Amino acid sequence: MTISDYNFAGKKAIVRVDFNVPLNENGEITDDTRIRGALPTLKKIIADGGAAIIMSHMGKPKGKVNPKLSLGQIRGAVEKALGCPVSFAPDCAKAQDAAKALKMGEALMLENLRYYPEEEGKPVGIEKDDPAYEEAKKAMKASQKEFAKTLASYADCYVMDAFGTAHRKHASTAVIADYFDADNKMLGFLMEKEVQAVDNVLSNIKRPFVAIMGGSKVSSKIGIIQNLLGKVDKLILCGGMTYTFSKAHGGEIGDSIVELDKLDVALDVEKTAKENGVELVLGVDSVCCNGYDFGTFSVKPGAQIKVFPSNAIEAGWDGLDAGPESRKKFAEAIKGAKTILWNGPAGCFECEDFTAGSRAVGEAVAQATAEGAFSLIGGGDSVACCTKFGLTDKVSYISTGGGALLEAIEGKVLPGVAAIKG
Secondary structure (H helix, E strand, O other), rough: OOOOOOOOOOOOOEEOOOOOOOOOOOOOOOOOOOHHHHHHHHHHHHOOOOEEEEEEOOOOOOOOHHHHHHHHHHHHHHHHHHHOOOOEEEEOOOOHHHHHHHHOOOEEEEHHHHHHHHHHOOOOOOOOOOOHHHHHHHHHHHHHHHHHHHOOOOEEEEOOHHHOOOOOOOOOOOHHHHHOOHHHHHHHHHHHHHHHHHHHHHHHOOOOOOEEEOOOEEEEHHHHHHHOOOOOOOEEEEEEEEHHHHHHOOOOOOOOOOOHHHHHHHHHHHHHHHHHHOOOEEEOEEEOOOOOOOOOEEEEEOEEEEEEOOOOEOOOOOOEEEEEHHHHHHHHHHHOOOOEEEOOOOOOOHHHHHHHHHHHHHHHHHHHOOOEEEEEEEHHHHHHHHHHHHOOOOOOOOOOOOHHHHHHHOOOOOOOHHHHOO
């Protein structure tokens, strides 16, 4: 069943959204992107003549009530964005009366799901090495099913529209689907777009396919890199992971970030790329600083900025961005691509002195997109780069799911999708 084909008239739909929006000290929303992302699905339900029961988590309350993480703070903003009355249930597991009283054309928002440990389904107050852990885990899984069953009892149908949590088998993202038949559970519009975007870069590939992987550590991206090496034509590796590759070949990297226990992994990546006929593109020079404050993303007073070859950085200097020759090399590799995946920045873009690498990558992706490429941008930092450089409207798709996108790219089955599609 697809949401486009479903008629919500006279039905109450419980919808898992991702309203984990950033708030300031006054509880005011500083970025409403996630709320706006869910509006097409919610408005479809209301426009059909149905009612929407909205559920989400906020932050990490770890199974305890925390007023600072209450979804009640954003009820007014959701009501304004949705354009219909939105009531609030202060306890998501005791909302039977509120759900029963809900009228068609209205919405009800439940309190933070993660106030209950049953949402995530993890035993509380017991470590994995405790002999009693397995029994506690079994008991929690049973409680999770009951929690999901309670949530399901509020509605006639279920819509999963929170891609950012689709990689977790939580009560509201996967387990709840067991309590609805196949004709009454579906992906929302946002989820459909996300799944299609991933499919475009992994299955429906138009070549050349170029992937850009940035960030500080090889270890955090190795699963994705290994999966991509069997699919891409070119793989650009940038950001802090560059220096692990340089070090693996005996290069001097100064004080740059490095994973000394992953040097063999870097060499294996190069070997696999060669075996698969993948062009592996690494930077050749770096913009470095001898006094960078990683806590405040700023250059310390009196510190200098200088360009070094990426394999000949002097002691006391940190590699913080792709140098001018690297930027040219990256842009040239992206030129002419027909499918592009970008995850991770090319440097410490938070500081204006080290934005040039990420900007060059972003602009090259935008140019290729204008020439007909499909470009998928994923991961918080890559999305932040697009926003910072004014490129959000110049790429094909910006994913809302960080961990979920990465696991999908690794080739893993997402529980939140599997629960709907079977």
